[in-house]
Amino acid sequence: MMSPDIYELERQRIFDRCWLFLGHESEVPNPGDYARRVVAERPLFFARSREGELKVFHNTCPHRGALICRTDHGNAQVLQCFYHAWSFNTSGELVGMPDIEGYGPDFDRADFGLRSPRYESYQGFIFVCFDPEAVSLREYLAGAAEYLDLVADQAPDGMKVIPGSNRYTIKANWKLLAENSIDGYHALPTHQTYFDYMANEAGNDIPAINRRRGFGRSLGNGHGVMENDAIYGRPIAMWHPYFGEEARAEIQGIKDDLIARHGSAKALRMCEKSRNMVIFPNLVINDIMAVTIRVFQPTGPDSMDVTAWQMVPAGETGSRLNRRLDSFLTFLGPGGFATPDDTEALESCQQGFRSGGVEWSDLSRGFHRDPRGNDELQIRSFWRRWQSLVADRPHVEQYERGLTPGEIPDVQPSPELTVAADD
Known part of the structure; x- marks a missing residue:
């Protein structure tokens, strides 16, 4: 719970790969509505286009990287970067910029629209994922x-x-x-x-x-x-x-x-x-x-x-x-x-x-009975997933193969029951 090294692994193996909640579609009900968030330390915003489509964008100007959306929510036909006044509509298109003639005849504004992360919505709940190889949101949500x-x-x-x-x-x-x-x-x-x-x-x-x-x-x-x-x-x-x-x-x-x-x-x-x-x-x-x-x-x-x-x-x-x-x-x-x-x-x-x-947190409550509401089966499921994404390969293979702690050498105490305090 205190290790910077473990935290960096979590950023790479969890927050760069899993589906992460962004917001709810009801927060942008009307064309031009927008709301900004920070997700996994990345600035993002979502908006409702003029056509009523949900859009999600990286909150960064393709010109020099400055934040585009600088208020938490609002309504606008155009979002303008304060740095060099490049302007974008809520579909992410570059629609205006000072002195476009200075860029010459080969400059194509279509190449400089706002970029989108991967995003999907389920029942109005909007999620983003920064891993192009990840499963679909519906598959990820499972039960x-x-x-x-x-x-x-x-x-x-x-x-x-x-x-x-x-x-x-x-x-x-x-x-x-x-x-x-x-x-x-x-x-x-x-x-x-x-x-x-x-x-x-x-x-x-x-x-x-x-x-x-x-x-x-x-x-x-x-x-x-x-x-x-x-x-x-x-x-x-x-x-x-x-x-x-x-x-x-x-x-x-x-x-x-x-x-x-x-x-x-x-x-x-x-x-x-x-x-x-x-x-x-x-x-x-x-x-x-x-x-x-x-x-x-x-x-x-x-x-x-x-x-x-x-x-x-x-x-x-x-x-x-x-x-x-x-x-x-x-x-x-x-x-x-x-x-x-x-x-x-x-x-x-x-x-x-x-x-x-304290070296280990005990998560064994209810392990040998049908799970009650105040038992810890649901918490163990969280930690099993964490273990599979972050921990060393021998522990990952343990769960993939369905082995018990005693069948794998040097795995004590069981990660199924306990969690290291310095993770």
């Missing part, structure tokens, strides 16, 4: 696609990202947040204040958290999910006392609509279950008391930048939207019950690793 479907299908008019975001820095290794996001084991001790608050709102039903049922699941390619009973209410379609009696009928109406559109099995799964999913390497979808998109960009072996967005049904307004926003901010917002707790926990782990007293 995670099912859970993105559960989010996207919640609204008849589609889902959208609310304007604005939460941004903060955590002084800890990025992999710790990947673990934390699908770690049900920490929920009760770390977030006790939140559960006490919610239990009090429900008539002091404090033991309810211990009665919830759930499971962990590996989704392939390092993705993992934990799914549990949503015992503390979901604005989507599950009433809770803190919503007030006046909200009961409206929330039941949402549930009835979901059942009518999707059938009972899928609708009740949307309404009465909560899901935390990691899409390897650095995207988190929290489909719990609100739908949150969270992405973390490593900035070194001991730091990361985190951005979170709220996602809601496109047509949602009034009390429904207010309940959802309040639930999001109460738990997942920058000053909510959960985010400061998790930040403190991860920074505490990073500080502890510096002592040298």
Whole structure:
């Protein structure tokens, strides 16, 4: 968790090769809309062309490399580089430049359009990949696609990202947040204040958290999910006392609509279950008391930048939207019950690793039973993928051949169960 050499390998073997989340199509709904991001330390932006097509570009001028898009979002017919005033439309075409005659008759503006990385969209979620040989996005998502479907299908008019975001820095290794996001084991001790608050709102039903049922699941390619009973209410379609009696009928109406559109099995799964999913390497979808998109960009072996967005049904307004926003901010917002707790926990782990007293992180919980929601199967799936991409070949071959630790010499302790603290 502290090695610059390992971090450099991660940049080359993970972030230069995997599909990485960029944004959501709903952020650029109109022709000329654009939004910029930094992905794997690369400046990018995505836009809606005049024809309504989604476009993704490297945020760099083909002339001298300066940033083209210098604000986080907006709407423009033309994006102009401030350095030499080369101008581009939202299709990436070079449409204007001072003194074009100075370049002579052989200069072709078509050769100097904005460059695009490889990009694909699934259910409105936009991903980029810097490896031309990588599999398609749909193949990469594997079982995670099912859970993105559960989010996207919640609204008849589609889902959208609310304007604005939460941004903060955590002084800890990025992999710790990947673990934390699908770690049900920490929920009760770390977030006790939140559960006490919610239990009090429900008539002091404090033991309810211990009665919830759930499971962990590996989704392939390092993705993992934990799914549990949503015992503390979901604005989507599950009433809770803190919503007030006046909200009961409206929330039941949402549930009835979901059942009518999707059938009972899928609708009740949307309404009465909560899901935390990691899409390897650095995207988190929290489909719990609100739908949150969270992405973390490593900035070194001991730091990361985190951005979170709220996602809601496109047509949602009034009390429904207010309940959802309040639930999001109460738990997942920058000053909510959960985010400061998790930040403190991860920074505490990073500080502890510096002592040298912990060589391995134990990930064996639930290894010998059917995976429960607070077990660690889903975390082990993340680390197996990490191992296959970053670690030395003997360990990679172990997983490719399905060998146990005892069948490979000099592999102790088992990487299946433990993770080196200095990785």
